[in-house]
Amino acid sequence: MAASNATASAEAPLVAMLVPAAAFAAVTCVWALATRRAVLSSLGHVPGPPYSFILGTRASWRELRDEQHELLRRVHTVYGHVAKLVLPFGAGVLVLCSRRAAAEPQLLADHRAFARRAPGVDLPLSLGARALDARWRACRAALVLALSPAALCAHYPAFSAHAAHLRRRLARAIAPPAAGGGAARDDPGRAREQRGACNAEAEVEVSAPIKAVVLVSLAQLTLGASAVERTELAELARAVDGVVLGASRSRWLPAAIVRLLDGLPASARPRYRLDAARGLDALARLTGEAYDAALERDGAIGARERGGLGRGGSGGGGLAKGGLAGAGSDADGVPREAVAAMDSAARAQADVREPRAVIDELARARVPRDTAGQIAAEALSHGHAAIAHALCSALHLLASHPHEQKAVCAELREVCGGALRQPTLDELRGLRLLRGTWLEALRLCPPIAATCRVAARDAHVDGVHLPRGTRVLYSIASAARDERVFGPDVERFRPERHLDDATPLLGSDGGSWLPFGAGVRRCAGIRLAEQLGLSLLAAVIVGFELVPPDRADELPAAGTANGALCPASAQHVRLRAR
Known part of the structure; x- marks a missing residue:
């Protein structure tokens, strides 16, 4: 009882x-x-x-x-x-x-x-999720400064070095060094003999080395070389993969369901949400340290002002508070013309002598620490996946179309003075067919299959x-694949379709080529993606002939399962050393 x-x-x-x-x-x-x-x-x-x-x-x-x-x-x-x-x-x-x-x-x-709203709850402070208010304009101005043509010119030597590293990694995959190959590494002639003795042609899984090189390139541009030197790259790769996978699997779930899943004990939480949480924590720690270091380098504000919107200052900070970046009181946003003028003003102020990281410009603009961290995390995770996807698609398409590949190679040799080598930045700008290949790969295999907007009113x-x-x-x-825009051969890989300057491409110009969006929220990293992608694509073409596959492999899908950004499965391309 x-x-x-x-x-x-x-x-x-x-x-x-x-x-x-x-x-x-x-x-x-x-x-x-x-x-x-x-x-x-x-x-x-x-x-x-x-x-x-x-x-x-x-x-x-x-x-x-x-x-x-x-x-x-x-x-x-x-x-x-x-x-x-x-x-x-x-x-x-x-x-x-x-x-x-x-x-x-x-x-x-x-x-x-139509206010763009980022799906899920992982990066609520990122640029794509913000209202078009004064703080959004400050972030946008800082990004335009960091990714201006002058800034990217300063970063191109690093891009070329990463392109050479990618070429070496692929060469090792074709002809791995034999046992006791230390002498061959010291003797270039003997190394060439060993490569000739080995298979000079092999099917190579290209997505892993491409993703690794793109991630390092973006990490240096986003956080700075010193931050990357202190970072374990394998840990960074796990973090961004977890964030991308978590965003993909949670993409169409209601935010309340995602929060409920994240509130479960670790033992009961879905693995993809657990990996996303760990990835977000790792990126928050890494970007936070880089932001604090950027504030110390800038030396314009004290510790008490960290995390708040500052009072202006030099460089990006002055633009964020005064002038176009802070003009207007319309909390709903700014018209496209105002954003275009703001971008032009920011580029005009970008007198870049040395490469500056994106986090440096965000810190100078007094962007709050959490917001700057999430913008950097979004660039690292989704940016690296999108560029890697486009590059894998371009290699797959060139391998499947030998005629177009020969034309791109001939153009590269002609622009580079008769030598097949890595182009300089000025030479890269003259490679119109190579750029057409990049644009065509993005058209046929866009990293993101659709962009989402939410109706703010009827x-x-x-x-x-x-x-x-x-x-x-x-x-x-x-x-x-609209035949009214691209003609009846929309399914065909034809890089020369982008050589006609009269054909509109970018969304803001009325075209149907929209991998980077359109309107006032068009991705600020479009020039970065193109310059880095073209330099890596040129490096692969310089070092290797892309051999047509034995079977008609399918193209990498647009918007696949791991984040609607990058191929879920490994991508194999047959390479032959030149």
């Missing part, structure tokens, strides 16, 4: 806690179901695949995570330029748009009607009414 009374008294507090929790969960579920019904009703006029109320379009959901490109093309082919896709649970309805002419004026240019896209709160995806991959 006493024992039963003791048990009942011990269970009473537990019951007292569980009853309110169960009631809260029930109310939350009822609210979520009512919200879902309201959202589905408001979008009932938008065509799309059949779906169930709870699970949505299950088959499409799986394909959206794994093969976004093919799914989006199929949906648009069947249901038109504006269609909807219902995700399981929550209020998850995606409205997909593929027609550039109708979508651009509203979806990509109207920053008040709007119309291509004549279809979209209520406030609708998540709208502009299909980058589908637009890149």
Whole structure:
């Protein structure tokens, strides 16, 4: 009797806690179901695949995570330029748009009607997730300074060194050194003999060395060479891979579900969320240390001002507070013309003698420590994955098209004075066919299959009414295969299609080539990606002939499972040493 009374008294507090929790969960579920019904009703006029109320379009959901490109093309082919896709649970309805002419004026240019919102909760302070306010303009101005043409000129020697390192890594993969090869390393002639004796041709897994070299390049540009020297590169690679994978797997989950998963004990948490949390912690520590070091180098503010928006100062700080970066009081954002003027003013001020890291410019602009860290983390994780994806795609395409590869090689030899060597920066700018290859690879295999915007108010896209709160995806991959823009041979790899200057490419110019977005939120790193990608692509062409594959391998998919950014599986290309 006493024992039963003791048990009942011990269970009473537990019951007292569980009853309110169960009631809260029930109310939350009822609210979520009512919200879902309201959202589905408001979008009932938008065509799309059949779906169930709870699970949505299950088959499409799986394909959206794994093969976004093919799914989006199929949906648009069947249901038109504006269609909807219902995700399981929550209020998850995606409205997909593929027609550039109708979508651009509203979806990509109207920053008040469509506010870009980063999916998930991992990087809430990054530039893509911020409102277009004064602090966003300060961040944008700092990035434009750090990634201006003058700044990238100062970084090009480092890019060339990394390109040479990539070429050496691939050469070792083709002809690994024999046992006792120390003498060969000291004697270049003997090394050439050993390479000739070994297989001069081999199938090489290229994605791993490319990702490693791109990550080091971006880490030096973002955080500075001194920070990279103090960093264990394997740890950095694990961190960025965890962040990219976590963002991919959580991409279409409601933020509340992601927070719930992150609140579980480590033993019960999904592995991808655990890796994402560890990666974010590692990147926060690394970027925080680099930011503190940048403040010490700048010497313009005291320790009490760290983490806050400062009062101006020299360089990036002055631009952030005064002039265009801080002009205006419109909290909803700034028009495209104002951002273009701001970018031009920032580039005009960029008198760069020595390479400066992105974190240095963010610190000089008095960008808060957490915000600067998340901007740097986003550049490292998503930036390195996007560039690596584009480079792997370009190599795959050149290997599969020997005629185009020979034309690119001939242009490289001609521009470099008859020698097949790594080009200087001035020579790189004259390699139009090489640049066309880069643009064509991004067109056929965009690193991101679609860009997401959220309707901040009721709007119309291509004549279809979209209520406030609708998540709208502009299909980058589908637009890149628009026959009205690129001709009837949209599926063909043809770099020379980008040599015609009359053909608009960039989104802000009215074209359908949108791997880096469009409008006021267009990626500030577009020049960086092109310059680094072209230097690495030239290095591979200089060192190797890309041999056509024995079988017709599929292209790397656009928007694959590990972050909608980089190929989920290893990418193999057959290389022959020149």
